[in-house]
Amino acid sequence: MKFKGLFSQRIFSMLAYYIPYIDLLNMQIPIIQRGHPFLVRLVLPNFIVDSMEFCQQVPFLSLVYLLLTYGIFIRYKIPEDRLIRFNIMSSIILMSFQGIFYELFGYYTTFFCKTPGDAAEVALVTFILWLYIFIPCFIRGARGEYVSNIFIREAIEVHLGRDGPDFTWWDRKKKKRRRPRKPKK
Structure with missing residues (x-):
């Protein structure tokens, strides 16, 4: 029973990053495909292509994902497991940052890339940089670990809130009150 x-827990922790990853692919792959069609065909499995097509057919899927996950799952603590909620909140923050970089990427490719090949190269480089972020997220979800970066961990924990009256933050230790020493005579 504990194994199940x-x-x-690990599967749902990994699946928390699936929609942001598909959102990233929907932004990058069409541009990469213009310059590297065989690479795209080689790297993408069929289930990911099917997921990308589904996400392209549903307009505002990323907004709906953000609203539902934060508005329902995080606020009402639907998955009782804190690790799953932690990974969901981490994926929400990751998806929010993707929007900022999408705008910067769009401006850069519009103004500085003269040919579609240049835009494909820039998209490939940014996709590889995003993979350096997503792969550790999937691995942490599979291993059941939390982020080791103190700043990111604290930012996510603030959104998750306290789970009960006796909950202490992850890096806080209850300090024992030290009694003042009596001066030696």
């Missing part, structure tokens, strides 16, 4: 719970 652990296995489902």
Whole structure:
């Protein structure tokens, strides 16, 4: 019974990053495909292509994902497991940052890339940089670990809130009150 719970916890922790990853692919792959069609065909499995097509057919899927996950899952603490909620919140923050970089990427490719080949090269480089962010997220979800960066961890924990009256933050230790020493005579 414990194995099923652990296995489902890890699977749902990894699946929390699936929609942001598909959103990233929807932005980058069409541009990369203009310059490197064989690379795209080689790297993308069929289930990811099917997921990309589904996400392209549903207009505002990323906005709906952000609203539902933050508005329902995080606010009402629907998955009781804190690790799953942590990874969902981490994916929400990651998806929010993607919007900023999409705008910068769009301005850069519009003004500085003269040919579609240049835009494909820039998209490939930025996709590889995004993979350096997504791969550790998937691995942490599979291993059941939290982020080791203190700043990111604290930012996510603030959004998750406290789970009960006796909950202490992840890096806070209850300090024992030290009694003042009596001066030696």
